[in-house]
């Protein structure tokens with residue numbers, strides 16, 4: 001039994017026009033006609049990937065994770081029930097709204113709504129991006145990743161790792177806790193920031209073409225929406241920038257993420273800071289010794305040590321061979 005991908009995300013927001021401009025005009029998603037006042041967007045052949053709910057709150061409304069077999073829904077419901085988690089099932093109307101065959105839902109220990117779904121609907125018409133991008137990297141890697149603020153990692157870690165079988169990819173503890181989890185070959189489909197806060201930190205969508213990230217960067221700069229400058233992460237090798245969403249949390253626009261083999265991956269602690277270079281946190285104040293300053297120092301230190309990602313090659317066999325070579 002397995003949860004195999006991040007299938008979709010729901011956002012609680014009443015900034016529908018701003019979200020439409022953002023999701024379609026910057027991210028390149030396709031707006032579709034949703035039921036009621038909510039707005040829905042596609043990223044590929046799946047009928048729905050992002051839902052903006054037309055409710056106040058400006059935060060995450062729900063995360064939808066796909067299971068590979070229908071029987072997994074019952075199995076997870078039983079396991080969660082056994083540890084005292086209230087599980088909701090048999091909600092046909094909700095499954096219809098989510099455009100999935102079936103689902104169960106429950107809340108994590110911090111009250112974030114998690115939906116496990118089976119058989120997402122595939123659209124009959126082709127994906128038409130909101131701006132001329134080549135497309136998103138989804139398929140078996142899922143929608144991208146979602147990152148939550150957490151107050152108590154000692155409560156949240158067992159929930160996702162032990163009850164939902166999320167695989168720990170790696171974690172860093174400096175300058176604050178960052179915990180990354182995989183569900184498939186994507187280095188992380190889910191992560192938690194040990195900021196001591198509640199709420200949604202960001203979600204990430206990955207593009208097939210670096211130029212689509214670059215062109216998005218130009219658009220975001222022209223609208224003064226850049227939160228983190230272009231940079232490259234040390235753990236998933238994603239080249240990305242972060243934009244301010246209309247709801248205040250960030251959306252990471254990425255390219256070139258690493259694909260891991262979950263069967264052989266070993267969880268480990270990382271010490272290199274989040275980025276090889278870039279990712280300057282423009283949204284934070286410039287203070288000596290402040291968080292922005294410390295994050296920049298970690299990237300400068302990575303540069304001093306000549307840290308970099310391995311070259312990107314398209315052939316998995318060649319990639320494996322290169323990785324086995326010493327040095």
Ligand SMILES: [Fe+2]
Nearest residue numbers: 145147204252
């Ligand atoms: Fe991210």
